[in-house]
Amino acid sequence: MAPIPEKITYRIDEASKLTGLSRSFIYERMSRGELKSLKVGKTRLLLRSDLMEFLSPSPPRP
Numbered sequence: 001m002a003p004i005p006e007k008i009t010y011r012i013d014e015a016s017k018l019t020g021l022s023r024s025f026i027y028e029r030m031s032r033g034e035l036k037s038l039k040v041g042k043t044r045l046l047l048r049s050d051l052m053e054f055l056s057p058s059p060p061r062p
Contacts, residue, residue: 009038009046009047009048011046012026015046029054035050035054037050
């Protein structure tokens with residue numbers, strides 16, 4: 001059986017389930033510009049790469 005390919009984009013509810021972050025937390029970070037998103041029609045999507053970048057630890061500040 002072939003492996004299931006990873007999705008390129010996630011809806012907000014999918015990202016919430018995958019990460020354990022609440023929908024309101026995700027929306028708040030999007031409104032602050034901390035988490036990039038795109039809108040396709042009426043659907044708000046998160047690119048997998050943007051979600052992974054948001055979740056990666058940031059380097060220490062000097």
